[in-house]
Amino acid sequence: MSEQMSNIPDKPSLDGIEERWMQRWEADDTYRFDRTASRDEVFAIDTPPPTASGSLHIGHVFSYTHTDTIARFQRMRGKTVFYPIGWDDNGLATERRVQNVTGVRCDPTLPFDPDFVAPYNGDVPRDHRAVPVSRPNFVSLCHGVIHDDEEVFEQLVRRLGISIDWSLLYTTIGERAQRTSQLAFLHNLERGEAYQQDAPTLYDIDERTAVAQAEMEDREVPGAYHKLVFHRSDGEGDLTIDTTRPELLASCVAMVAHPEDARYKPLFGTTVRTPLFEVEVPVLAHHLADPEKGTGIAMICTFGDTTDVTWWRELNLPSRALIGFDGRMAADIPDWVTTPGGHEAYAQVAGLAPKQAQRKIVELLQASGEMLGEARPISHPVKFYERGSRPLEIVATRQWYIRNGGRDDDLRNALLKRGEQLNWHPAYMQNRYQNWVGGLNGDWLISRQRYFGVPIPLWYRLDDEGNPLYDEILTPDHARLPIDPSTSFPTGFTEDQRGKPGGFIGDPDVMDTWATSSLTPHIAGGWVDDPDLFARVFPMDMRPQGHDIIRTWLFGSVVRSHHEHGCLPWTDAAISGWILDPDRKKMSKSKGNVVTPINLLEDFGTDAVRYWAASGRPGVDTAFDEGQMKIGRKLGTKLLNVSKFVLGFDGPPADVVPAAPLDRAMLARLADVINEATRALEEFDYARALERTEAFFWWFCDDYVELVKGRAYGTQGDDAARSARAALRQSLDVVLRLFAPYLPFVTEEVWGWWREGSVHAASWPEPAELPATGDATWLVPVSEVLAAVRRAKTEAKLSQRATVDELIVDGPRAALAAVEGCRTDLAEAGGISQFTLSEANALVTVVRLTPSTDVIPAQ
RNA sequence: GGGCGCAUAGCUCAGUUGGUUAGAGCACCGCCCUUACAAGGCGGGUGUCGGGGGUUCGAGUCCCUCUGCGCCCACCA
Secondary structure, X not given: XXXXXXXXXXXXXXOOHHHHXXXXXXXXXXXXXOOOOOHHHEEEXXXXXXXXXXXXXXXXXXXXXXXXXXXXXXXXXXXXXXXXOEEEOOOHHHHHHHHHHHOEEEOOOOOOOOOOOOOOOOOOOOOOOOEXXXXXXXXXXXXXXXXXXXXXXXXXXXXOXXXXXXXHOXXXXXXXXXXXXXXXXXXXXXXXXXXXXXXXXXXXXXOOEEOOHHHEEEEEEEEEEEEEEEEEOOOOXXXXXXXXXXXXXXXXXXXXXXXXXXXXXXXXOOEEEOOOOOOEEEXXXXXXXXXXXXXXXXXXXXXXXXXXXXXXXXXXXXXXXOEOOOOOEOOOOOOOOOOHHHHHHHHHHOOOOHHHHHHHHHHHHHHHOOEEXXXXXXXXXXXXXXXXXXXXXXXXXXXXXXXXOOOOHHHHHHXXXXXXXXXXXXXXXXXXXXXXXXXXXXXXXXXXXXXXXXXXXXXXXXXXXXXXXXXXXXXXXXXXXXXXOOOOOOOOOOHHHEOOOOOEEEOOOEEOHHHHHOOHHXXXXXXXXXXXXXXXXXXXXXXXXXXXHHHHHHHHHHHHHHHHHOOOOEEEEEEEOOEEOOOOOEOOHHHOOOOOHHHHHHXXXXXXXXXXXHHOOXXXXXXXXXXXXXXXXXXXXXXHHHHHHHXXXXXXXXXXXXXXXXXXXXXXXHHHHHHHHHHHHHOOOXXXXXXXXXXXXXXXXXXXXXXXXXXXXXXXXHHHXXXXXXXXXXXXXXXXXXXXXXXXXXXXXXXXXXXXXOHHHOOOOOHHHOOOOOOHHHHHHHHHHXXXXXXHHHHOOOOOOXXXXXXXXXXXHHHHHHHHHOHHHHHHHHOEOOEEEEEOOOOEEEEEEOOOOOEOOOO
């Protein structure tokens, strides 16, 4: 036995290896990016920054592992890997969390209170009324909470063995991110890609902010059709319509039917009077009106839904909006309601929330006989903000937009082309991009009426009455960024001119969180402050992410890079699937079925959890499966044990080349595996590479090691032993490196027994390292014969150590040559006394055992 | 209504340009303490490859069609 045995524990164990190697990698800067490398030596990854206010869940473990396998592969191939991470801590998610944890809410009208202390830190009682605080106080609380969250995140990501370069850590609320986001916005503004517009906007009345198309979702909610009676102005009768939103009746600006609808054709151009409010509105024609729906004629309100907006715009209708930012009916009687009856009706709904207003209106309509029958309940899809709890309203507001092709076919086509240029893994994910871009119906709304975000870096002049002149935009010098326009003032003004006639005001809004995270390559790459670094990493190589945020993060990033650089931000997008729970439902926090990752890592070990994650095919939703983790655990243990066996022999001299045909055949098979794994990983198919490596490894342990065991111990002489020992070491060396991207801890552990440095800094194996003359096909009949012997003993209920009196192998010449070539190894592994080989068409093995009669195993 | 994906053993899934009797692991059962490994080893059964049609010498694989499930988008009177 070798002197190296001293390095190898008697009982190798997986316990505690994470802690040991995490520390070593940190101390040795194993994953440090080499910023002197030129662009072609770099592999740059645009890692998704997890939302700091959430919690890391099993889905993160899944997708971060996928990325890490690619990162480790590329590093071993000789690239210096630019592998940053960031925390996405700006935005509404953080504000929510802070409200929940501290029991406050932001009221931007309040002054800063330097002595303010939040009422809670943790569990806020249910009946607690949120304490209003100033914006600076609120922002400061946000910073405190995210700091704590981010510590926890970092620990988990380290524990997962993700080969991040922690010196590159960024946050999306950090100064560099703010500078990046504001500078990119100002560039967009200068080039005309950003613009403001006062227009109907989907608006969340609870969060009091506008939201973008990409953040909306449909939810099926209960509603009801109400049949309302409108009176023809010529007194010739009534018109009835069906509506789900009778509360908007006072906002009705017109009636609309399909131009070819014979029922209503004669009425086009006439007017009707609305019930209750007695407002005269025209009857108009538009092709979007569906004769099949309801009574075939609809009331247009400003604004009940997006179709109303379309009609309003295309039919040049007046705006009679009544629902304001607070989500309530306007308090004052609108001036288009002119009759005493109308006034009386409106007075009863003024100031009400939509639901209450609806109840009241229905009451009034029923009393006046202008609603026919009862409301008919239905279930219908309604637009919600994805984080919201009440339906979105449409409110006319001034907002900032970035052009994304939603209103411009040339830009849309250019962005569709970018989608084609991007290499998608798996390829079909491109459809989601094309589908989304093709279906955009407006530009990207980026302004949010929120607080914890990157401020829109603009001021507006005030006229002599003190009213904002939104067309007179005051921009900061780029060198001043980042700025907060509420605390800094524009060049040429003084702070005391804020809010004064002839002075200025700052834009009160912040940017959508996606408007900043769409610049993660720029933030991580130092676009604003480290052009040397940026030139070495941009455009990046890989964007890993989930398919659910193709429309937001991926598309937003493509838009920004297209505007700013006229290119894609990366060449390849690797899309991970979701984790489903065993019932095949998407795992989500709200469903309460999320498994805590830290427990898994402790129960199974990091490598085992990574093994499960890496078994999930790229892009494919994968069921959470502890069984898979058990297999990963077994694999790690096996690796330890077989390594102990292989390294237990003295290492043969370095120049020994395995000579035995069996050894060379095994190495030839391994060379094939290297080729397959390399090809797969180049295509971002980590799962295939793992599968091939693993299949080889189990065959290696079960058959090859058993066959050569005796020879390695020296039963066939020194030369034969040297061949086996050299082959065992060479193959172990390769196998460890093939597994290293997946099982970073156990491979490093074993590597440390006999090699210098880290396996993760070693080079990716190449077939050229192995002797080229072996014939891998050779191994098939040998394994088959070995299996036949084992089967025969099992069926005879004998120990595997039982002696075979005679082994008779009939088969094709090539198979016989293979068996003959390693007959001594076979004889030792199978306890075979005598071989009889004869040529035949098919391979048939007969095993003669004592005391039983001949056993001819079923083939 | 449009798009995409999925459907293979009881379960989770491989099956790469079409090619012999369709694979793995888990689970289950049996045998074995064999000196790397009993938290192990060896062996075993199980399939109308969702249905139907087509192309082909040959189809799990390609084409058409139907069914079921999932996701995305559109519709929202």
